[in-house]
Amino acid sequence: MKPAAFEYLKPTTLENVLSLLAQHGSSAKLIAGGQSLVPMMNFRLATPEILIDINGLSSLDFVRREGDSLRIGARATHAVLADSTLVRQLCPLMSEAYKYVAHATVRNRGTLGGNLAHADPASEMPAVMLAVNATLVIRNATAERLIPAKEFFQGLYATAITPVEMLVEVRIPATPRLTGYAFEEVSSRQGDFAMGLVAAIVEVRGDLINSAAVSFAGFSDRAYRLEAVDDLLKGKKPSDSLFLDAAEAAIALIEISQDAHADREYRCDLIRTLTRRTLAKAVTRATSNA
Amino acid sequence: MGSTSVDITVTVNGKVYRKHIPSRMLLSDFLRQELYLTGTHVGCEHGVCGACTVLLDGKSARSCLTFAAQVDGIEIETIEGLGTAKNMHPLQKAFWEKHGMQCGFCTPGILMTAKEFLAKNPSPTEEEVREAISGNLCRCTGYQAIIDAVLEAAQKMRNLQEVQV
Numbered sequence: 001m002k003p004a005a006f007e008y009l010k011p012t013t014l015e016n017v018l019s020l021l022a023q024h025g026s027s028a029k030l031i032a033g034g035q036s037l038v039p040m041m042n043f044r045l046a047t048p049e050i051l052i053d054i055n056g057l058s059s060l061d062f063v064r065r066e067g068d069s070l071r072i073g074a075r076a077t078h079a080v081l082a083d084s085t086l087v088r089q090l091c092p093l094m095s096e097a098y099k100y101v102a103h104a105t106v107r108n109r110g111t112l113g114g115n116l117a118h119a120d121p122a123s124e125m126p127a128v129m130l131a132v133n134a135t136l137v138i139r140n141a142t143a144e145r146l147i148p149a150k151e152f153f154q155g156l157y158a159t160a161i162t163p164v165e166m167l168v169e170v171r172i173p174a175t176p177r178l179t180g181y182a183f184e185e186v187s188s189r190q191g192d193f194a195m196g197l198v199a200a201i202v203e204v205r206g207d208l209i210n211s212a213a214v215s216f217a218g219f220s221d222r223a224y225r226l227e228a229v230d231d232l233l234k235g236k237k238p239s240d241s242l243f244l245d246a247a248e249a250a251i252a253l254i255e256i257s258q259d260a261h262a263d264r265e266y267r268c269d270l271i272r273t274l275t276r277r278t279l280a281k282a283v284t285r286a287t288s289n290a
Numbered sequence: 291m292g293s294t295s296v297d298i299t300v301t302v303n304g305k306v307y308r309k310h311i312p313s314r315m316l317l318s319d320f321l322r323q324e325l326y327l328t329g330t331h332v333g334c335e336h337g338v339c340g341a342c343t344v345l346l347d348g349k350s351a352r353s354c355l356t357f358a359a360q361v362d363g364i365e366i367e368t369i370e371g372l373g374t375a376k377n378m379h380p381l382q383k384a385f386w387e388k389h390g391m392q393c394g395f396c397t398p399g400i401l402m403t404a405k406e407f408l409a410k411n412p413s414p415t416e417e418e419v420r421e422a423i424s425g426n427l428c429r430c431t432g433y434q435a436i437i438d439a440v441l442e443a444a445q446k447m448r449n450l451q452e453v454q455v
Contacts, residue, residue, distance in 0.1 A: 001335070007292025008313035008359050031360075038355040039336035042316075050292055051313070053360055079349075103425025105343055105350040105403060190424045 003041040010053040014139075017054055017166060022141040024050050025163035031055075032075055033109035035102070036118040060113070060168060065090060070172040074113025079104070081112055090174045091132060093181040093199060097124045100185045100197070113167045116152070119159045119222060121257075122193035124185065126153050126223035129170070130215040131181075131199040136160070137169035146171075149225075156221040179203045180285030182278040185218070186270055188261065194218030195262040196270035200278040202233075204286040209233050212282075214246065214275065219267050220254045228253060238283040240276055247275035298362040302327065303371030313359045317351075318342045320358035321368060329369035329398050333427070340426030343399035344368050350406045369398035372405065380446035381405060381439075390439030392430035400426045404440050412448055416441060 011017045021028065029048035031037055032055060040046035054060070060073035063084055070090040072081065081087050082098035101107060101124050115125050116136065129136075129149040136147045138161055152160045161167055175181065185197035196218040203210040212233035217223035229249050236242050251268050258264045292313075299308050302325060309324055316335075321327045321344070333341035335354045342353040345367040373379035381401050384390065391397040400423060407414070407422040414422070419440045420433075428436060 002316070002319075003314045005294055005312070005314050007294055008296055008357070009292040010360075031357075034355050034357070034360075035337060035352075038316075038357075042335050042354070051357075055360060103340075104407070104422065105340065105352055105425055106337065108349045109351055109355070190421060 001042060001044055003038070004044055004047040006048055006051045008051050008053065010056050012056045014057055014059060014166075014168070015141075017052060017057065018139060018141040020050075020052055021164045021166060025165075028052055028163075030114075030117075030166060032111045032114045033077065034114075035106050035110035036114060036120065054166075063087065068174045070174065072112055072170045072172070074117075074167045074169060075111050076113070078102070078107035078110045078112065078115070082107060091128075091172050092175060093132060093183060093201060094125075094128050094172075096181065096183045097128045097199065100124050100183070100187070100191070100194070103191045106191075112170060116170065117159060117161055117167050119153055119157050120193065121156055121220060121222050122195075122197075122218035123223070124183075124194070124197060124217065127197060127199045127215040127217040128183070129153075129172075130223055130225035131201050131213045132172050132175065133213070134173075135171040136167055137171065138165050139168050140165045144168075153222045158222075175201065176203065178205075178286065178289055180282040180287070180289060182281035182285065184274045184278050184281075186274065193261075196267050196274060198271070198274040198278045200275075200282040202238075202279065202282040202286050204238070204283060207237060209236055209238055209283070212246075212279070214250070214279070216250055216254060216271065219256050219271060221257070224250075224254055226250055226253050233279070238279070240280070243276040243279040244272060246279065247272040250275065296359045296362075298358060300358075300361050300364060300366055302366045303368060309358075311358050313357065315358045317344070317353040317356040317358045317361060317366075321353060321366075324358075327368050327370050331395055331398060333395065333399075338427070339396070340399040340403060341396055343402045343426070345402055345406060348406070348409075350403055367402070369401060372401060379405075380450065381408075381443040384443035384446060385436075385439040388435055388439040388442050390431065390436045396426055396428040396430075400428070400436060404443065408440070408444050408447060412444060412451070414441070414444060419444075 028050035060075035062073040088095040134149045185194045199215045201213045215225040331341040333339035337355045
């Protein structure tokens with residue numbers, strides 16, 4: 001099918017984009033890489049009357065360090081981020097997760113900002129944002145607000161961004177040195193959307209887990225980070241049975257979906273296996289960093 | 291306000307075109323229907339098969355996920371620009387020698403993907419080639435002949451580099 005007709009605009013400044021959104025937000029969509037939006041338009045699942053092309057806004061392409069944090073402009077492409085030494089240094093979980101994101105051709109055009117704003121339930125980067133406690137910077141024509149990742153992802157393709165707003169930046173606190181991270185995903189083919197994925201960051205002190213951040217995606221309507229799971233791991237001695245308990249806690253809290261790719265039982269098994277694998281790997285990495 | 295049709299100026303395989311097209315026209319359809327460059331194929335129209343892959347300013351892109359309106363001022367390379375029957379690109383020669391194509395539907399997309407890949411990684415392992423083409427679907431070959439062809443092309447291109455030096 002071909003996309004429905006729309007009015008095309010390519011503003012040259014962020015201010016222009018925001019003022020257009022203020023006037024026409026509910027009938028407009030932004031297009032950056034288009035790797036998520038255009039498939040939906042080609043299926044006519046999305047039929048915006050107005051398409052605002054933001055590829056003229058080079059001011060949002062940046063990847064930089066600011067103090068102790070990594071700042072990424074919403075238009076930075078997956079290709080740039082996957083190759084970035086700065087990302088590898090400050091947020092190695094993101095670099096590891098990029099091994100699973102789509103294919104090189106899609107990564108050339110697709111942007112981190114677009115991916116997060118689209119919030120596909122089986123996408124990798126929302127889970128990474130939750131695990132690293134990222135902050136999303138959202139602007140409208142008059143104001144800017146900062147949303148923590150745990151409030152940003154609200155449901156199936158639903159985020160905290162309102163129709164008159166735009167995601168402009170992602171801020172990630174640098175991963176502390178004494179932590180270990182891991183990312184595991186299962187999909188039909190390399191680069192497909194996940195049947196399930198788990199991301200974990202663990203801090204070890206002595207022989208106990210001092211803190212843990214575990215996030216899940218592909219299992220339900222969105223990416224999840226669960227306080228109950230993180231708390232269960234805190235202060236405990238790492239072991240496979242502890243990790244399995246964490247997995248069972250996640251299973252109890254997430255409404256696990258059933259579809260053509262995987263049934264509920266298989267997804268539960270994936271949560272158990274991937275949680276155990278990622279936590280074990282993260283603990284090993286944390287211990288060797290100490 | 292916005293427009294439902296736009297003017298674009300694009301360079302395709304070194305030739306400049308100026309066209310007026312509907313905003314909703316996909317780049318894949320623009321290349322095929324406006325420029326009669328039908329080497330770029332349309333397989334799925336939602337970005338998963340790779341048959342429509344072209345190079346935009348040297349970087350591979352799914353032309354079915356790009357609006358023609360977005361490529362104003364950009365240099366595009368399609369399969370027609372890769373080589374000719376009399377003057378084949380090493381990739382085309384290698385695909386011929388190693389039977390890397392059968393029906394040929396996936397082939398243009400795979401060749402453009404491989405061209406970008408080999409420019410970045412001139413000495414790939416088989417595993418790296420396998421991953422590089424994992425975004426392109428082929429219903430005929432079972433992929434092994436394609437992988438062999440890309441490895442063969444890499445060898446040919448390395449030999450050419452040595453000769454030049």
